Amino acid sequence: MIIGIADNGAIIGIESELNELQKLEKATRELIEPLILISLKSEILDGKRILHIEVLESADKPHYAINERGERIIYIRVKDKSLPIPRLLLYGEGDAETEKLLGSKHVKTLINYLKETDFVTAKIFSKIINISEKRAERMLQDLATRQILLKINQNKHEIFSLKWAK
Numbered sequence: 716m717i718i719g720i721a722d723n724g725a726i727i728g729i730e731s732e733l734n735e736l737q738k739l740e741k742a743t744r745e746l747i748e749p750l751i752l753i754s755l756k757s758e759i760l761d762g763k764r765i766l767h768i769e770v771l772e773s774a775d776k777p778h779y780a781i782n783e784r785g786e787r788i789i790y791i792r793v794k795d796k797s798l799p800i801p802r803l804l805l806y807g808e809g810d811a812e813t814e815k816l817l818g819s820k821h822v823k824t825l826i827n828y829l830k831e832t833d834f835v836t837a838k839i840f841s842k843i844i845n846i847s848e849k850r851a852e853r854m855l856q857d858l859a860t861r862q863i864l865l866k867i868n869q870n871k872h873e874i875f876s877l878k879w880a881k
Contacts (some may be wrong), residue, residue, distance in 0.1 A: 719765030727764025735766055748787060749775045766853070774838065791865065791878060815863050821846075829877035836874055 719729045729735050736755075743751055756767040779787035790797040816822055821844045829835060829844060835843075841851035856874045860864040864875040 716768040716770070717765060718768065719760075723820040725784075726761050726763050726765065728765060732757055732764060732766070739768065746781050748781060749773075750778045751778055769771060791876075799827045813863075816858070816861070817863070822858070825858075826877065827853075829864075829875075836872055840875075 718735055719727060721727050722816050739753065739755070743753060751773055754769045754771060758765060758767070777789050779789055782788055788799050790838045800866060811871040816877070824844055825835065825840060828840075835855070837848050837852035837855055842853060855864060855873075856866075858864040863878060865874060865878040867874050
């Protein structure tokens, strides 16, 4: 994350490095559970101060955002958007059928693919594991129903993104 750069890419800078650091500390301490570690770097760009913030990968996943009502919400990143999800299915928390599905060769291949890319379609998935597009579509729909994949409608096509990570 970069603070001091507008959405359109314009360098607007920050007024006070101290104020930004205080906001970051408060957010990481009070609005996220469990605590996260961040790394930051301050620099001058075109005469304006900006902050580079990197959220370090955590072994304590999942992390929850705490809203104004004190509710814990999980967000996932899809491209440039953060989307709230109703629940997060973690490996080992599902029923026996879901666990069996997660252990299958095809699903493991799919998960590895989605860890490297943003999304998959039934057509792409069918080619990756060499099955019919119809069968691939059924598998993707089943994984979305089980809250493992996030289904996103895009024009005429449905794309699927990884909803959990392990």
